[in-house]
Amino acid sequence: EIVLTQSPATLSLSPGERATLSCRASQRISSGLAWYQQKPGQAPRLLISDAANRATGIPARFTGSGSETDFTLTITTLAPEDSAVYYCHQRYNWRSTFGQGTRLEIK
Amino acid sequence: EVLLVESGGGLVKPGGSLRLSCAASGFTFSRFGMNWVRQAPGKGLEWVSSVTPYSSNIDYADSVMGRFTISRDDANNSLSLQMNSLRAEDTAVYYCTRNLKHFDYWGRGTLVTVSS
Numbered sequence: 001e002i003v004l005t006q007s008p009a010t011l012s013l014s015p016g017e018r019a020t021l022s023c024r025a026s027q028r029i030s031s032g033l034a035w036y037q038q039k040p041g042q043a044p045r046l047l048i049s050d051a052a053n054r055a056t057g058i059p060a061r062f063t064g065s066g067s068e069t070d071f072t073l074t075i076t077t078l079a080p081e082d083s084a085v086y087y088c089h090q091r092y093n094w095r096s097t098f099g100q101g102t103r104l105e106i107k
Numbered sequence: 108e109v110l111l112v113e114s115g116g117g118l119v120k121p122g123g124s125l126r127l128s129c130a131a132s133g134f135t136f137s138r139f140g141m142n143w144v145r146q147a148p149g150k151g152l153e154w155v156s157s158v159t160p161y162s163s164n165i166d167y168a169d170s171v172m173g174r175f176t177i178s179r180d181d182a183n184n185s186l187s188l189q190m191n192s193l194r195a196e197d198t199a200v201y202y203c204t205r206n207l208k209h210f211d212y213w214g215r216g217t218l219v220t221v222s223s
Contacts, residue, residue: 034209036152043202043213044152050208087152091209094166096142096154 002026004088006099014107019075021102023088028068032092035064035073038101039084047086048073080106109133109212111203116217123193127217129186129203137161137181140206143188145199146216155201156188171197193221 003026013019023033031051036044046055048064051071063074075082083106088099115127129141143155156167156177165177176189186203198221204210 032208036210038152043215044210045213046209046211049211055211089152089209091206094157094164095168096144096157098152098154101151 001095002029002090002092002097004090004097004099006086006088006102008102009100010103010105012105012107013078015078015080017078019073019078019082019104021073021075021086021104023066023071023073023099025069025071025090025092029090029092031067032090033064033066033071034089034091035062036087036089037082037084038087044087075104078106082106109205111205111212111214113201113203113214113217116201116219118220118222119193120223121194121221123221124189124191125193125219127188127190127201127203127219129214131184131186131203131205134205136179136184141179141186142204142206142210143177143186144202144204144210144213145197145219146202147196147199150199153199157206158186190219193219195221197221 005024007022033051035048038044052064061076085101087101110132112130140159142157158165158177174192178187200216202216203214205212
């Protein structure tokens with residue numbers, strides 16, 4: 001099983017700042033990584049697929065990068081509505097796995 | 108508009124069974140792989156099961172293998188999850204999701220509670 005490890009567990013930043021979220025895979029997965037945003041009481045929403053491709057309707061403030069084992073989600077110019085839990089996800093092999101999540105708090 | 112609507116959740120005793128359904132609309136259902144993902148209260152996301160188009164490939168997480176069965180009905184644009192021998196640790200919100208490389212659409216989920 002491919003294990004995804006996210007860091008940090010919690011991130012507390014102010015509006016207008018930049019957030020950098022990390023996801024590390026236990027083995028090489030090429031660009032087969034996605035990022036999701038989940039707000040309380042809601043289903044997750046796809047932000048980024050294939051490591052760097054923004055999903056439909058996702059603002060350009062959200063940028064994904066990385067390959068193989070190290071991936072990053074960067075959110076520039078944070079807004080209050082960005083407060084959520086962010087998960088990374090791999091489907092490099094048929095059996096999906098998710099990271100444990102990073103909680104982003106906007107002060 | 109792509110819509111996925113789950114149903115069938117509820118309260119069930121340990122060892123019991125439940126069948127979840129997902130009604131899909133707004134896209135050509137038969138062309139897409141589909142999945143179930145669950146989230147225990149206050150916890151992260153856990154992939155449960157996937158089925159490819161034409162049910163040519165099916166897989167399960169180790170935690171549900173042998174107890175859960177995924178199936179699809181392309182004629183009625185629906186996805187199902189038959190859950191047997193339920194345990195307390197199966198308590199979660201169960202989401203139906205669509206595959207497009209990753210999980211691009213999600214339903215709102217249905218809550219399954221396993222408790223005596």
